Amino acid sequence: MADITLIVNGMAHRIDVPPNTLLVDVLRDRLGLTGTHIGCDTSQCGACTVHLDGRPIKSCTILAVQADGGGVTTIEGLAQGATLHPMQEAFRTHHGLQCGFCTPGMIMAAVALAKSNPEIDVAGVRHGLEGNLCRCTGYQNIVAAVIDGARAMAQSPAKQAGG
Numbered sequence: 001m002a003d004i005t006l007i008v009n010g011m012a013h014r015i016d017v018p019p020n021t022l023l024v025d026v027l028r029d030r031l032g033l034t035g036t037h038i039g040c041d042t043s044q045c046g047a048c049t050v051h052l053d054g055r056p057i058k059s060c061t062i063l064a065v066q067a068d069g070g071g072v073t074t075i076e077g078l079a080q081g082a083t084l085h086p087m088q089e090a091f092r093t094h095h096g097l098q099c100g101f102c103t104p105g106m107i108m109a110a111v112a113l114a115k116s117n118p119e120i121d122v123a124g125v126r127h128g129l130e131g132n133l134c135r136c137t138g139y140q141n142i143v144a145a146v147i148d149g150a151r152a153m154a155q156s157p158a159k160q161a162g163g
């Protein structure tokens with residue numbers, strides 16, 4: 001077993017894990033943060049996207065021990081109480097989801113994308129979210145949501161949680 005510490009959504013957790021445990025399994029099974037989804041076993045879908053030290057990662061692709069000492073933000077860490085993060089609000093406004101399975105990972109990837117490019121356009125969103133798959137929406141509303149969410153984040157930096 002490995003003794004690791006993760007700062008998840010601002011809270012420190014010391015956890016014993018088998019060395020081959022994936023980060024996504026620690027988040028879901030040990031910490032109960034089931035907003036981070038597992039949609040594939042091929043590292044393709046992006047449903048498991050979280051932020052590690054501010055950068056988006058697919059949490060099914062790294063071991064928990066590799067994140068030891070790091071700061072993780074999950075979808076549960078974005079809203080501030082009852083106030084949605086601007087990107088969450090944009091997805092709601094634009095109906096950027098149907099079944100919602102891809103949505104947590106899509107939003108975490110979108111937040112990171114928007115931080116690096118607040119003026120992002122359609123092509124930029126489509127390229128930037130290539131690693132996140134949605135089976136339902138056809139992507140049009142997701143793209144519109146990310147563009148609006150990026151603008152909203154730029155105008156309300158105080159709300160920009162998410163590492």
Ligand code: FES
Pocket residue numbers: 037038039040041042043044045046047048049058059060061
């Ligand atoms: S669960 Fe599909 S990329 Fe991680």
Ligand code: FES
Pocket residue numbers: 096097098099100101102103133134135136137
């Ligand atoms: S909303 Fe169903 S997979 Fe994206």
